[in-house]
Amino acid sequence: MTTYPLSEPATAYVGDNDGNAISKPLFQGSLSECVAIVEGMPQDERTSASIKMDALDLSYGPAEVDELVRFLRDEDAGLSNRDIADVAKKIK
Numbered sequence: 001m002t003t004y005p006l007s008e009p010a011t012a013y014v015g016d017n018d019g020n021a022i023s024k025p026l027f028q029g030s031l032s033e034c035v036a037i038v039e040g041m042p043q044d045e046r047t048s049a050s051i052k053m054d055a056l057d058l059s060y061g062p063a064e065v066d067e068l069v070r071f072l073r074d075e076d077a078g079l080s081n082r083d084i085a086d087v088a089k090k091i092k
Contacts, residue, residue, distance in 0.1 A: 004068065006032040009055055014041070015048030015062075028054070032072060039069045 012027045012034040027037045031051065038049045051068075052059040060068060 004031060004071070005053065005056060005058070006030060008053055010034045010051050010053050012037055012049060012051050014045050015050070035065065035068045035072055038065055
């Protein structure tokens with residue numbers, strides 16, 4: 001099972017025509033927000049997009065960003081904090 005730090009701060013970048021990273025950030029926010037911004041980009045720009053985590057030693061190149069886009073599109077939201085708390089109460 002793959003896990004992603006979706007709520008952690010990240011920065012999205014877009015490459016130039018040669019696929020080289022541009023030093024000016026495209027967007028800063030949580031990883032899930034960065035993925036949403038990349039998903040809305042034109043396909044030719046999206047294929048060179050990358051995301052770097054701000055506080056973690058993780059970065060996602062174009063292939064991984066595409067995987068993240070598909071993951072977030074296909075996965076449901078899962079349990080809310082309230083749902084988790086309700087389950088925890090039943091276990092006690």
